[in-house]
Amino acid sequence: MRASLVVGGVLAATALAGWSWFTLSSPVWSPAETKLIASLSLSTLPPLPPDPSNAVGDDPAAAALGRALFFDTRLSGNGQVACASCHLPDKQFQDGTPLASGMGQTNRRTMPIAGTAYNPWLFWDGRRDSQWSQALGPLESAVEHGTDRTQVAHVIAAAYAVDYEAVFGAVPDLSNLAEHASPLGSDAARASWAALSEAERDAINRIFANVGKAIAAFERTILPQPTRFDAYADALTAGHDTTGLLTPTELEGLRLFVGKGECTKCHNGPLLTDQHFHNTGVPAAPGLPADSGRIDAIAQVLADPFNCLGIYSDAGPTDCAELRYMDREGHDLVRAYKSPSLRGVTERAPFMHAGQLGTLAAVVRHYNEAPAAPAGHSELEPLAMSEAELAALEAFLGTLSEAGSEGNQP
Ligand code: HEC
Numbered sequence: 001m002r003a004s005l006v007v008g009g010v011l012a013a014t015a016l017a018g019w020s021w022f023t024l025s026s027p028v029w030s031p032a033e034t035k036l037i038a039s040l041s042l043s044t045l046p047p048l049p050p051d052p053s054n055a056v057g058d059d060p061a062a063a064a065l066g067r068a069l070f071f072d073t074r075l076s077g078n079g080q081v082a083c084a085s086c087h088l089p090d091k092q093f094q095d096g097t098p099l100a101s102g103m104g105q106t107n108r109r110t111m112p113i114a115g116t117a118y119n120p121w122l123f124w125d126g127r128r129d130s131q132w133s134q135a136l137g138p139l140e141s142a143v144e145h146g147t148d149r150t151q152v153a154h155v156i157a158a159a160y161a162v163d164y165e166a167v168f169g170a171v172p173d174l175s176n177l178a179e180h181a182s183p184l185g186s187d188a189a190r191a192s193w194a195a196l197s198e199a200e201r202d203a204i205n206r207i208f209a210n211v212g213k214a215i216a217a218f219e220r221t222i223l224p225q226p227t228r229f230d231a232y233a234d235a236l237t238a239g240h241d242t243t244g245l246l247t248p249t250e251l252e253g254l255r256l257f258v259g260k261g262e263c264t265k266c267h268n269g270p271l272l273t274d275q276h277f278h279n280t281g282v283p284a285a286p287g288l289p290a291d292s293g294r295i296d297a298i299a300q301v302l303a304d305p306f307n308c309l310g311i312y313s314d315a316g317p318t319d320c321a322e323l324r325y326m327d328r329e330g331h332d333l334v335r336a337y338k339s340p341s342l343r344g345v346t347e348r349a350p351f352m353h354a355g356q357l358g359t360l361a362a363v364v365r366h367y368n369e370a371p372a373a374p375a376g377h378s379e380l381e382p383l384a385m386s387e388a389e390l391a392a393l394e395a396f397l398g399t400l401s402e403a404g405s406e407g408n409q410p
């Protein structure tokens, strides 16, 4: 393996001289390795396909409305929480804390947003199947925005009627409706919801779904930017001189990432994620209720009235293949979580779905040791890497960040 990286002819000479192979500026990769490295470059990311469930997904007017909504604290129970409170634009749209805080504290870590338009499943457990249906969850969560769909509709009527109408048509008259009403939420909000007519509920649900669709149109514009790794991969693929693009330690880390570390089993493709769910034996977060990950999300995404097959979706009968053909059962779904993209990961401590691991050093050590899972069965096997190899792997992860930038601004 190691020898394959070294220019054959100089191998003996360097070994004799006692040099490390690191000192060679141009490692030689096997054809299979070159192909794998090329497949991780951002330049292989296809153009964003349309989301058939969201007819306004690529409408700039919808994106402008969604951008305003994303930063609007009026969409909250206390007037202080916006999506951007947890998804900070200058922190890759996350917040750098183990557990997110809005009106209260959540049981999971805030996820970054760049490139999530490519994800068939949203959230760590994939309990939503589109960006627009995902956006509706935090609005009605008591510990996040703590608002409800009727209050959201009133904010749209009062503050966004013109912009909303330009994208979705006129806002219906809501002046006779209670301030708060939702099938979720407080007893009072549920009682008000029960008192509404079917047509009133539908009108509110439609505005609510459209709020999600506008926010999703904005989120679709947030995409990852090229990194030092991409510059290296592209130069390698093109047969150009790669000297100096990555350091010898970073190259050693890349060799481990695509080889002995088996990282590309799950972190593959240009977003460094297979978009699937895996149990990797991540420890339970102390003090939180038991979290079973993907297995509990199946029923939730099927029951979601805003899913791809629901009446507020714009998808046709032949769309929604992901939802129709998803894996619904299996021991491997217990404590399985979505493989996150590793783009920009170095600047996003702490790590994992509840911030269980504080540093990247702890993450690579976790993979090396492959501890037993607190529930279900971990897919990992111990890697037997040396300290130097773990440090190299960590150094490689740093090449997946934008050069000289902390995050992307839309
Ligand atoms: C209180 C903090 C908080 C607020 C407010 C919040 N989020 Fe999140 N966001 C999170 C957390 C925590 C997760 C992961 C939750 C989980 O998996 O259970 C998340 C997950 C997501 C994801 C999934 C990304 C992926 O890769 O699957 C998206 C997209 C997102 N949020 C967008 C939004 C939008 C849009 C809003 C506003 C309507 C919003 N969030 C409001 C904390 C927050």
Ligand code: HEC
Residues within 6 Å of the ligand: 257, 261, 262, 263, 264, 265, 266, 267, 277, 278, 279, 280, 282, 337, 338, 339, 340, 342, 345, 348, 350, 351, 352, 353, 354, 360, 363, 364, 367, 379, 380, 393
């Ligand atoms: C079997 C699939 C799988 C393999 C193999 C794998 N990962 Fe992961 N990775 C995941 C999943 C799933 C998560 C999220 C787990 C969680 O939060 O519980 C994750 C999380 C991470 C994170 C934290 C990201 C964040 O935003 O919190 C890093 C860093 C990481 N992996 C790097 C690696 C490296 C380096 C390797 C190779 C040594 C590797 N992974 C191998 C599936 C995998």
